[in-house]
Amino acid sequence: MSQITAQKASDGAASHLPWYRRLFRVQEFGILLVLIAMILIFSVMTDGRFLTPVNIQNILLNFSWTAIAAFGATMVIITAGIDLSAGSVMALTGLATAMMLSRDHSPFLGPNGEASVPLVIIAIVVGLAIGALCGSINGILITKARLPPFIATLGMMQIARGITYGWAQGWPVQNLPQNFMVLGRHNIPVGTFNLPFPSLLMLLLAVMAWLFLTRTVWGYHIFAVGGNIQAARLSGINTSRVRIMVYTLAGLLAGAGGILLSARLGVAAPTAAQGYELDVIAAVVVGGTSTVGGEGSILGTVIGAAIMGALRTGLNLVGVQAYWLPAAQGAIIIGAITLDQWFRRRQGQRGGLSRLFRRRSA
Amino acid sequence: MEQTATIQNTETQKGEPMLQVRQLVKRFGGLTAVNKVDLDVYPGEVVGLVGDNAAGKSTLIKCISGVYQPEEGEIYFEGRRVHFSRPIEARDAHIETIYQDLALAGNLNVGANIFMGREIKKHYLGGLVRILDEALMLKESQKLLERLKINIPDFTQEIEVLSGGQRQAVAIARAVYWQARLMIMDEPTNNLGVVEQRQVLTLVRELREQGVPVILISHTLPDVFAVTDRIVVLHRGRKVTEKKTSETDSQEIVQYMVGALDDSRES
Numbered sequence: 001m002s003q004i005t006a007q008k009a010s011d012g013a014a015s016h017l018p019w020y021r022r023l024f025r026v027q028e029f030g031i032l033l034v035l036i037a038m039i040l041i042f043s044v045m046t047d048g049r050f051l052t053p054v055n056i057q058n059i060l061l062n063f064s065w066t067a068i069a070a071f072g073a074t075m076v077i078i079t080a081g082i083d084l085s086a087g088s089v090m091a092l093t094g095l096a097t098a099m100m101l102s103r104d105h106s107p108f109l110g111p112n113g114e115a116s117v118p119l120v121i122i123a124i125v126v127g128l129a130i131g132a133l134c135g136s137i138n139g140i141l142i143t144k145a146r147l148p149p150f151i152a153t154l155g156m157m158q159i160a161r162g163i164t165y166g167w168a169q170g171w172p173v174q175n176l177p178q179n180f181m182v183l184g185r186h187n188i189p190v191g192t193f194n195l196p197f198p199s200l201l202m203l204l205l206a207v208m209a210w211l212f213l214t215r216t217v218w219g220y221h222i223f224a225v226g227g228n229i230q231a232a233r234l235s236g237i238n239t240s241r242v243r244i245m246v247y248t249l250a251g252l253l254a255g256a257g258g259i260l261l262s263a264r265l266g267v268a269a270p271t272a273a274q275g276y277e278l279d280v281i282a283a284v285v286v287g288g289t290s291t292v293g294g295e296g297s298i299l300g301t302v303i304g305a306a307i308m309g310a311l312r313t314g315l316n317l318v319g320v321q322a323y324w325l326p327a328a329q330g331a332i333i334i335g336a337i338t339l340d341q342w343f344r345r346r347q348g349q350r351g352g353l354s355r356l357f358r359r360r361s362a
Numbered sequence: 363m364e365q366t367a368t369i370q371n372t373e374t375q376k377g378e379p380m381l382q383v384r385q386l387v388k389r390f391g392g393l394t395a396v397n398k399v400d401l402d403v404y405p406g407e408v409v410g411l412v413g414d415n416a417a418g419k420s421t422l423i424k425c426i427s428g429v430y431q432p433e434e435g436e437i438y439f440e441g442r443r444v445h446f447s448r449p450i451e452a453r454d455a456h457i458e459t460i461y462q463d464l465a466l467a468g469n470l471n472v473g474a475n476i477f478m479g480r481e482i483k484k485h486y487l488g489g490l491v492r493i494l495d496e497a498l499m500l501k502e503s504q505k506l507l508e509r510l511k512i513n514i515p516d517f518t519q520e521i522e523v524l525s526g527g528q529r530q531a532v533a534i535a536r537a538v539y540w541q542a543r544l545m546i547m548d549e550p551t552n553n554l555g556v557v558e559q560r561q562v563l564t565l566v567r568e569l570r571e572q573g574v575p576v577i578l579i580s581h582t583l584p585d586v587f588a589v590t591d592r593i594v595v596l597h598r599g600r601k602v603t604e605k606k607t608s609e610t611d612s613q614e615i616v617q618y619m620v621g622a623l624d625d626s627r628e629s
Binding site for chain 2: 215216217220223224226227228230231232233235236237238294295
């Protein structure tokens with residue numbers, strides 16, 4: 001057939017470069033440097049206290065629920081959407097699970113009853129289902145009622161928060177059973193290090209989300225929808241189904257985070273996870289996921305969440321009052337993304353940045 | 363999954379139209395975008411679809427390719443009446459469409475775009491887990507592009523770093539790969555350099571030689587006259603004329619396009 005050529009595409013392929021040059025092209029590299037720099041600075045400032053096993057354990061635990069919810073948010077943002085309801089959904093699912101397990105509230109338990117393991121499992125499944133339901137309602141509002149994601153999830157954020165307050169009558173739900181709280185408090189010994197269970201779960205979910213996003217048809221469709229939703233639709237991808245699935249997963253994962261949070265705290269307060277939606281979004285964007293869609297990775301989100309977690313603990317150890325924390329977080333968001341943009345410009349086109357961790361190359 | 367990338371010569375008789383559109387009507391609210399249009403496309407023929415802006419060209423082809431569902435009228439493809447409620451159904455019938463500017467996802471690589479919507483999967487656990495076979499998709503893409511002599515330095519590159527001509531070539535290659543038996547092209551030469559335009563037109567001619575009919579929408583009349591066998595002119599949703607390309611000239615066609623001439627009114 002005919003010869004359709006054009007001038008050689010700019011820059012050529014990353015695969016021609018030696019491995020160390022390719023490493024520099026990796027999207028996550030810039031923010032990984034930020035994380036390493038932060039760890040170094042805090043270690044020096046605290047005379048090494050920052051890097052003690054107990055403190056690492058604290059940091060890991062600290063960002064586990066945010067990271068878990070952020071995996072769903074990563075997928076949402078890759079489709080060029082946004083989910084503002086994550087924090088409220090965390091609170092609602094945590095409350096729903098606690099309501100079924102608390103001695104004070106559960107219809108399944110007497111005043112001195114202790115929830116059985118099957119009841120704990122059922123309560124968790126119900127909580128997750130409520131999270132997924134909230135997410136799927138978001139997805140349906142966005143695809144069927146054609147609301148902008150910002151509006152649909154803003155509404156859901158308020159609705160879920162309102163239901164949480166109303167259901168709890170404004171009071172925290174306490175007296176949760178031991179065999180539920182263990183989920184948030186148990187440590188798994190890894191050699192001499194004690195890995196908190198929520199962190200283990202976070203790592204497992206990260207691997208699953210990464211495989212889902214990079215190796216399955218669903219993940220592929222998520223990138224296609226984010227890259228060009230028209231082209232995806234015209235190619236025969238059911239874009240509504242992809243988007244509903246993505247918001248449902250976001251709700252489900254936010255639910256998982258919320259349940260772990262209440263297991264850790266031993267209480268489900270209606271004020272729980274307030275403002276977490278912004279922490280979640282911050283972790284995703286600091287992790288290099290583009291808010292215009294089509295680009296992002298789970299590994300980046302893990303690093304992004306770790307940066308935010310390390311900052312919180314680090315400032316605390318350095319002796320900065322907690323009041324100042326939001327200002328530092330804001331500065332980190334702006335600083336990390338500015339640095340990331342700078343890296344990208346220096347590395348040329350954005351495609352080359354992602355070869356090791358994203359799905360596009362063989 | 364069909365993976366042979368040959369363009370099949372159609373078994374349809376030369377005298378039988380490949381595609382028949384009868385009295386097609388598509389309305390958007392009070393606006394009738396396509397008004398009782400008939401259109402026949404025969405095997406191995408290139409039909410130019412021209413008209414001013416808002417003449418209904420794109421709406422008509424979107425009815426054929428399953429993006430829109432017509433309110434009235436019938437579409438027959440290869441002799442059978444068809445209803446496409448989604449684009450994938452038209453693609454399954456081997457009607458491939460190249461849409462202007464929105465055919466490809468810029469963030470995905472060449473192979474991913476060729477297989478978009480029809481990814482090759484490996485099935486595990488009785489089909490429960492579907493894993494992409496990325497290596498096979500890239501290999502198939504490479505073979506295809508080599509066969510079509512489309513020169514892209516690295517097909518693992520994202521579409522957005524390619525030139526306009528290369529993108530168009532990828533879009534056409536995709537249609538060829540999926541064994542198009544009818545190719546619809548919406549402004550394929552838009553935004554291309556002169557050399558690239560010529561190359562796209564050469565590709566259109568070669569499709570015709572292999573018996574694949576092409577519906578070509580274009581604003582560029584010289585392009586239309588260069589490759590088409592027949593020209594259909596739409597004006598405000600109606601078909602105002604249909605001429606053999608050899609029996610008309612661009613001046614006459616322009617008069618139809620602006621509504622100065624109208625065969626349907628006289629009859």
